[in-house]
Amino acid sequence: MRAIRSSTRSRDGSRPGAAARxxxxxxxxxxxxxxxxxxxxxxxxxxxxxLILKSAAQxxxxxxxxxxxxxQIAAKAKIKAGSIYYHFESKEEILDEVLDRGLRHVFESxxxxxxxxxxxxxxRRIGLxxxxxxxxxxxxxxxxxxxxxxxxxxxxxxxxxxxPLRRAYAEYWDQLFIDARRAGEIRADMEVxxxxxxxxxxxxxxxxxxxxxxxxxxxxxxxxxxxLIFEGVSxx
Amino acid sequence: MRAIRSSTRSRDGSRPGAAARxxxxxxxxxxxxxxxxxxxxxxxxxxxxxLILKSAAQxxxxxxxxxxxxxQIAAKAKIKAGSIYYHFESKEEILDEVLDRGLRHVFESxxxxxxxxxxxxxxRRIGLxxxxxxxxxxxxxxxxxxxxxxxxxxxxxxxxxxxPLRRAYAEYWDQLFIDARRAGEIRADMEVxxxxxxxxxxxxxxxxxxxxxxxxxxxxxxxxxxxLIFEGVSxx
Amino acid sequence: MRAIRSSTRSRDGSRPGAAARxxxxxxxxxxxxxxxxxxxxxxxxxxxxxLILKSAAQxxxxxxxxxxxxxQIAAKAKIKAGSIYYHFESKEEILDEVLDRGLRHVFESxxxxxxxxxxxxxxRRIGLxxxxxxxxxxxxxxxxxxxxxxxxxxxxxxxxxxxPLRRAYAEYWDQLFIDARRAGEIRADMEVxxxxxxxxxxxxxxxxxxxxxxxxxxxxxxxxxxxLIFEGVSxx
Amino acid sequence: MRAIRSSTRSRDGSRPGAAARxxxxxxxxxxxxxxxxxxxxxxxxxxxxxLILKSAAQxxxxxxxxxxxxxQIAAKAKIKAGSIYYHFESKEEILDEVLDRGLRHVFESxxxxxxxxxxxxxxRRIGLxxxxxxxxxxxxxxxxxxxxxxxxxxxxxxxxxxxPLRRAYAEYWDQLFIDARRAGEIRADMEVxxxxxxxxxxxxxxxxxxxxxxxxxxxxxxxxxxxLIFEGVSxx
DNA sequence: CATGAATGAGTCTTCATTCAT
DNA sequence: CATGAATGAAGACTCATTCAT
Numbered sequence: 001m002r003a004i005r006s007s008t009r010s011r012d013g014s015r016p017g018a019a020a021r022x023x024x025x026x027x028x029x030x031x032x033x034x035x036x037x038x039x040x041x042x043x044x045x046x047x048x049x050x051l052i053l054k055s056a057a058q059x060x061x062x063x064x065x066x067x068x069x070x071x072q073i074a075a076k077a078k079i080k081a082g083s084i085y086y087h088f089e090s091k092e093e094i095l096d097e098v099l100d101r102g103l104r105h106v107f108e109s110x111x112x113x114x115x116x117x118x119x120x121x122x123x124r125r126i127g128l129x130x131x132x133x134x135x136x137x138x139x140x141x142x143x144x145x146x147x148x149x150x151x152x153x154x155x156x157x158x159x160x161x162x163x164p165l166r167r168a169y170a171e172y173w174d175q176l177f178i179d180a181r182r183a184g185e186i187r188a189d190m191e192v193x194x195x196x197x198x199x200x201x202x203x204x205x206x207x208x209x210x211x212x213x214x215x216x217x218x219x220x221x222x223x224x225x226x227x228l229i230f231e232g233v234s235x236x
Numbered sequence: 237m238r239a240i241r242s243s244t245r246s247r248d249g250s251r252p253g254a255a256a257r258x259x260x261x262x263x264x265x266x267x268x269x270x271x272x273x274x275x276x277x278x279x280x281x282x283x284x285x286x287l288i289l290k291s292a293a294q295x296x297x298x299x300x301x302x303x304x305x306x307x308q309i310a311a312k313a314k315i316k317a318g319s320i321y322y323h324f325e326s327k328e329e330i331l332d333e334v335l336d337r338g339l340r341h342v343f344e345s346x347x348x349x350x351x352x353x354x355x356x357x358x359x360r361r362i363g364l365x366x367x368x369x370x371x372x373x374x375x376x377x378x379x380x381x382x383x384x385x386x387x388x389x390x391x392x393x394x395x396x397x398x399x400p401l402r403r404a405y406a407e408y409w410d411q412l413f414i415d416a417r418r419a420g421e422i423r424a425d426m427e428v429x430x431x432x433x434x435x436x437x438x439x440x441x442x443x444x445x446x447x448x449x450x451x452x453x454x455x456x457x458x459x460x461x462x463x464l465i466f467e468g469v470s471x472x
Numbered sequence: 473m474r475a476i477r478s479s480t481r482s483r484d485g486s487r488p489g490a491a492a493r494x495x496x497x498x499x500x501x502x503x504x505x506x507x508x509x510x511x512x513x514x515x516x517x518x519x520x521x522x523l524i525l526k527s528a529a530q531x532x533x534x535x536x537x538x539x540x541x542x543x544q545i546a547a548k549a550k551i552k553a554g555s556i557y558y559h560f561e562s563k564e565e566i567l568d569e570v571l572d573r574g575l576r577h578v579f580e581s582x583x584x585x586x587x588x589x590x591x592x593x594x595x596r597r598i599g600l601x602x603x604x605x606x607x608x609x610x611x612x613x614x615x616x617x618x619x620x621x622x623x624x625x626x627x628x629x630x631x632x633x634x635x636p637l638r639r640a641y642a643e644y645w646d647q648l649f650i651d652a653r654r655a656g657e658i659r660a661d662m663e664v665x666x667x668x669x670x671x672x673x674x675x676x677x678x679x680x681x682x683x684x685x686x687x688x689x690x691x692x693x694x695x696x697x698x699x700l701i702f703e704g705v706s707x708x
Numbered sequence: 709m710r711a712i713r714s715s716t717r718s719r720d721g722s723r724p725g726a727a728a729r730x731x732x733x734x735x736x737x738x739x740x741x742x743x744x745x746x747x748x749x750x751x752x753x754x755x756x757x758x759l760i761l762k763s764a765a766q767x768x769x770x771x772x773x774x775x776x777x778x779x780q781i782a783a784k785a786k787i788k789a790g791s792i793y794y795h796f797e798s799k800e801e802i803l804d805e806v807l808d809r810g811l812r813h814v815f816e817s818x819x820x821x822x823x824x825x826x827x828x829x830x831x832r833r834i835g836l837x838x839x840x841x842x843x844x845x846x847x848x849x850x851x852x853x854x855x856x857x858x859x860x861x862x863x864x865x866x867x868x869x870x871x872p873l874r875r876a877y878a879e880y881w882d883q884l885f886i887d888a889r890r891a892g893e894i895r896a897d898m899e900v901x902x903x904x905x906x907x908x909x910x911x912x913x914x915x916x917x918x919x920x921x922x923x924x925x926x927x928x929x930x931x932x933x934x935x936l937i938f939e940g941v942s943x944x
Numbered sequence: 945c946a947t948g949a950a951t952g953a954g955t956c957t958t959c960a961t962t963c964a965t
Numbered sequence: 966c967a968t969g970a971a972t973g974a975a976g977a978c979t980c981a982t983t984c985a986t
Contacts, residue, residue: 201441677909
C-alpha cells in the first residue's frame, strides 16, 4: 500500500522557528493510527500541537470554521490563545492540517480495510469500505467529520490545496465500483460517478443526525446501508 | 392540503416599521411558487425585503451563516449595510426567515407533488417526493439549499425555533414510507426512520456536488436516485 | 414686568420653509401659561411642534440628551422620526428650544410670584420664589426639569446660547437676597453668591428624588425648605 | 469600622483574564485613599485598568454616560479602543465599577472622618461629614463626582445593582441626624429624611458650579455650608 | 404635513494576530 | 514554550439625517 501524501501546501517559514522546524507532512503510511499518537516519547511541543488540532477539529465540526474562534480552541486545549502561534502560523494553517488529517484518516482506513480483506467478493469489499468510512466519520476521527462537514462552505483558496487528495479518494471509490461492475456484481448500466456520489452522500449525511451510542451502532448502520445500496428497498 | 405554518418565533416590533407590519407567516398553500413572488403590486419595501432575503440565502448557502457579513448581503441586494436594519432587526432574524422559507418551500413542494399525483403506486409517490425535494434543493430555492446546508452547524438557540417544522417534514416522509411498506411495496423488515435518514441524506448531500447545467439534469438525477433506492445496485 | 427674551441663537433657514416661517422666539410675557398652550385656534403644525417639544423634554429629563433618540421623541409624539424635520432642523434645535422654554418658564414663574405679592417681607418674597421655583421644577414643567437636569452635562457649544438667560436668572435671585440683607432680614456677613448657590442647589436637587404625589406635597416641601434656609436646624 | 462591601453585581469571567482575576470588591477600610493607588508593585494590567477607569470617570462626569465613547476613554488612557476589552467586558461594566468606586469612596471618607473625630458634638460630627462629602466630591474623586452626576439619568437596569450601597449611605446620614436630634442639637420637629435630602442635595449640587481653585476653597465651602444648615440665614 | 425608505458616519464589540517578557 | 497585554481591522448595529412621494 502506498502512503498517502499530504496534499497541503507547504509554507516556508515567515516565522523564525515554528513552521520551519517541525516535520509537518510526515508520511504516515507506516503508522498504525493517525490520531491516537500518544507515543510515549512525544515532545511537549508535539503534544500541544496535537491537542490544539484535536480541539480545533471538534469545534470546526460542531460550529464550522468561521464561527470557531482561536480562543475557543485555546480554551479547549487548555492554553492561551497567544500560545497557538508558537505551533501554527495562522488559523488557516490549523484548518489546513485538520482537513488534511481528516481526509487522510478516512482514506487510510478505507484502504486498509479493503486491502486487509484479501480475496473477497466485490460487494464485500464495498461493504468494508462503507463500514470503514462510517467508522472514521462517526467514531474515530473528529478530523474526518470536521472535514466532511465544513469543506463545502470554505472559500476557494482554502479548499484548493485539498483537491488532489479528495480527487484521489473519489477515484479510489470509483475503482471499487468499476471493479464490481466489471465482475458483474453491479448492474452494467449503472454509471459510476453518480453512484459514488449517492453512496458517499448517504454516508456523509449521517454526520448530521447519527449520535454514537453503543459500540455496535455504527457497524449495524454500515450493514444496513450496504444492504440498502445493493438490494434497494423493494420487496425481493 | 393544510397550509404549513411558520415555525419561526414571533418578533414584536421594537424596530420601526417593518418587522411588525408585514405578514410574515402567510400560509402559502395556494401559491404556486413560494419564491418567485414577482407579484405586480408589491410594495417597494416588500421588494427590498425579499431581495435581502434572497441575497442572504445565497450567501449563507455558499459560505455559511457566520462567514457571511451584512455588508456582503447588502452589496448583493444593492443597498447599504445599515439599510438592512430598516427591514430586519438583526442578522439572526434574517437567518430565521431564510430557514423558515427554505423548509416551508420544500415541504410545500413535496406535499403538492404527492397530492397532485392522485391515485398512483406508493413507489411513484415516493419518486415524486424525491423529485420535488431535489428540485427545491437544487433548482428553485436558495432558501431550501441554505437551510439544508447550514442548519447543522448553527448554535442551539438558532436551531430551536425550527424544530417543529423539521419534525413535521420528517414525519411526512415517514408516513410515505410507512404507507408503502404497509402496501407491500417496501420490504416488511425495513425500518422507517433509518430509511428516511438514508434517503434524505443521499438527497441532501447532492448540494455538495451537483451543479445545475441543463433543465433536465435534476429530473434525471431524481429518476436515477429513485431507481437506486428501490432496486439497489445489484444485478437483478 | 418685562418680558424675558429668548436667549436662543437664531438660525436662518437653510431649510426652505420650516425654521424661517414659524415665530420661534415669541416673547411670552403676556401669556398666562407658557406651556399649556392649547389655544383653540392653534394650527396643526403648531400643535405637532409643541408635542414634539414636550415629548423631548420628558425624555431629556429622564435619560439625558444623548441617550434620547429622535425615534423615541417621535414615538412619544405619535409621529414618525422623519416628520420631526418638518418642524425642526436638528436634534440640537429641539434641545435649544427645550432649554429655552424651561428656563424662561421658571424665570417667569418666580418673577410673577414675587411681583404679584406686592408689599411683603423679604423673607416672604424669597419664600414665594422658592415655592415658584419648586412648582415649576417638580410640578408644571418638563422643560424646566429637563433644563436643570441636563444642562451641566452638555458640551460647550450647546450651553453657550443659554448663558445670558441663566445669568439673568441668577442675578434675579441675587437681588432678592441683596434686598433682604440690606433690609436686615438676612445676616450681614452672608455672602450672596454662595448663598444663592446653596439655595438653588438644594432646590434643584429635589429633581433627583422628589416624586410628586399629591397636590400639596410641593407646597409643603417649599415651606419646609424656606424654614430650613432661614432658621437652620438648630434648636432655637 | 466595617468595610463597605461592593454592591456591584458579580461578573464571572467570560472574558479572558481580567474580570475574573482581579479582586474587585476589596474592602478598602484600611486604605488611606481609595484612588491614588500608586502602589509600587502594581501589575501592568492593574495600572491599565485603573487608568481606564479614571479616564472613564472623568468623561462620564463631564459628558454623561451615553455621550462618552469608548474611543474617548481609550484616547484618554492612551490605548486603543479595542484594548479596553482586555480589561472590561463592556462599557456597562466600566460604568458599574466607576459608580461603585465613587460611592464607596465618599462613604468611606465620611465614615472615616466621623469616626476619627471621636467624642465630639453632633453638630461637629455632621460638619465633618459635610466636609468629607464635599472633599470627595469636589477634590479627590472623579469617581464620586461621576456617580453623583450621572446616576439619576441612567436606565433602571444600570442603577439597580447600586441601590443597596446608596441606601446604606443614606441611612448613615439619617443616623447622624437622628443622633443629633435625640441629643437636642437639632430641633425636635425636624423630620430626618427631608432634612437629609436637603443637605445632601445642597452638597451634591456644588458639582454643577464649584470650580476647585485653591486648596482651602472646599474647606471654606464646607464650613459655610455647615453654618447655613445649622443657623440658617436669619439674623440671629 | 407626514411618512417610508434609505444612508453614512459612528458606536460598541470581536477576533486574529503580535510581541516583549 | 507559554502568557499577558495590546492592536487594528472588521463586524453587527444605531441613529441623526435626507428626500421622494
